[in-house]
Amino acid sequence: MNHQQIEQYAAGADTVAQAIRGLSRQEFLATPVPGTWSILQIVVHFMDSDLIGADRMKRIIAEHNPTLIGYDETAFSQRLFPERLDPFQAAExxxxxxxxxxxxxxxxxxxxxNRTGQHSERGQVTLSSMIQNYVEHLEHHLRFIEKKRSLLGNPGADHTGQSAR
Structure with a gap:
């Protein structure tokens, strides 16, 4: 296991809050690209996904080859009322x-x-691969927030902390 991978995972802790700093409620709810998630939906997805990911990692650590159930992120976004949640609380x-x-x-x-779990959609996964997956997942969706902010005319800073202007 690469300790750098753990530190990369940990370093992502504050990036969601940084990515949404300075946005208005209207900007959180906007969908500048029709048919895609709003920034608020992405932030709530980060929270949901990371909570589920932490549970999966803990189960791999504590249990013998546990079953890890997949979930429908679209159903979560459509049926769990993300628009009623505070994006700053979700980031916290x-x-x-x-x-x-x-x-x-x-x-x-x-x-x-090297401990494993059996993911219902991806098959056998290791704890190491789960950590890497959540590092990459964060990077993937942060790019969407940056793009949406830019389209809304409020680019802020990119997820590395550099001005996006």
Whole structure:
């Protein structure tokens, strides 16, 4: 297991809050590209996904080859009322979950990162591959937030903290 991978995972904790800084409620709800998620839906998806991911990682650590159930992210976005949630609270839940999960990951022996679970859609996954998946997932969706902010005329800073102007 690459300790750099754990630190990369942990470093993502505050990036959601940084990515949404300075947005208005109207901008959170806007869909500048028709048929795509709003920034608020993406932020709530980050929270949901990371909470589910932390559960999966903990189960791989604590249980013997557990079954990891997939979920329908579109159904979550359509049926769990993301528009009623505060994006800043969702970003804070994301941050706290990442930070606390990173404490657990840093405490593990090297051998733990080869432990496996059986994902209902992807088959066998290792703890190490799960961590990498959530690092990449964050990067993937942060690009969407940056693009939407730019289309809304409020580019802010990119997820690296650099001015997007």
């Amino acid at each position: 839940v994301f941050r706290l979950n990442r930070e606390l999960t990173a404490v657990i990951l840093r405490s593990l022996p090297e051998s733990a990162f």
